[in-house]
Amino acid sequence: MSNWLKVKHKEKKYYKLLFLLFFILPTSCSIKHVGIPGLMSVEYSENDHNYRTKVEAWGVYMSTRPVDRGITFGHTKRIYIQPKSSYKEDALVNMLPDLFEENWRAATSKIEVNPGAIALLNKSTGLSIRTNRNSIGLLLGLRSYYLLEINKNFSGIFTININNE
Amino acid sequence: MNKNGGVLMKNNHFIFLILFLLAVGCNSHLVYVHEADLGINIAPINPSSGTTKFSFGYDTETYAMVPKRGDGKDAMSLTAVSRVRSKGLQEVQFGHVVATGEAAKAIAQDPDALETAKNNLNKSK
Numbered sequence: 001m002s003n004w005l006k007v008k009h010k011e012k013k014y015y016k017l018l019f020l021l022f023f024i025l026p027t028s029c030s031i032k033h034v035g036i037p038g039l040m041s042v043e044y045s046e047n048d049h050n051y052r053t054k055v056e057a058w059g060v061y062m063s064t065r066p067v068d069r070g071i072t073f074g075h076t077k078r079i080y081i082q083p084k085s086s087y088k089e090d091a092l093v094n095m096l097p098d099l100f101e102e103n104w105r106a107a108t109s110k111i112e113v114n115p116g117a118i119a120l121l122n123k124s125t126g127l128s129i130r131t132n133r134n135s136i137g138l139l140l141g142l143r144s145y146y147l148l149e150i151n152k153n154f155s156g157i158f159t160i161n162i163n164n165e
Numbered sequence: 166m167n168k169n170g171g172v173l174m175k176n177n178h179f180i181f182l183i184l185f186l187l188a189v190g191c192n193s194h195l196v197y198v199h200e201a202d203l204g205i206n207i208a209p210i211n212p213s214s215g216t217t218k219f220s221f222g223y224d225t226e227t228y229a230m231v232p233k234r235g236d237g238k239d240a241m242s243l244t245a246v247s248r249v250r251s252k253g254l255q256e257v258q259f260g261h262v263v264a265t266g267e268a269a270k271a272i273a274q275d276p277d278a279l280e281t282a283k284n285n286l287n288k289s290k
Binding site for chain 1: 218232258262264266268272
């Protein structure tokens, strides 16, 4: 095989990976977390004003959320916090949530969240490939990443107290 | 490089630009980011000019991206009180009270509400 054909063959493989990351991941938005069963834990909790999802995974972890879409080989720990959609902004103006008393409790049922705001804390070790709307790239090593994203149409109050414990 | 190779390289740049725009899109979000990396990091910064960031070792960045409107008006009203505590990569804590829209205007005009937000952040663990 000539060098030219070898290069062409390698590029075909490269494009297959890119198609997987950019086209298959966005279409599978209903699956938010993909990992190895038994090596991944997902915990849902809530307090009076927010809904929290904690994910910890070993091995391979793939997220399809637009804020952190990508794949990690190694260890990853992510915390997502979103405001509950049940809160009225008028009620909160005169009563800002007290972050000292967060009172997280296990969420027993599916809670509707306001998609206009999200806070994410990500700590990962290993090889991570990022293909999300805020970041694209590749990292081999340790990464600590915090993101607060507010849609310009979001109207309300969002309070966060988040750490990587 | 032969002629076909040159065309392929140009196509690669074009495909990367399209994929980058698809992934990043037109930013309609206010974004605040604090990131710290230890290792080898490769990231395209501006695909149209072919600029790529490469870092080896420790690298940290804190930045915000603010949406704008073309007609000279603010894209959104926002009042925010923030607190960040950081000890390297291991211990990072973020506290934010972010208000947008009418709530932002109400809080910004109320010194007591701002003081409450600040106090709540300060006393949180």
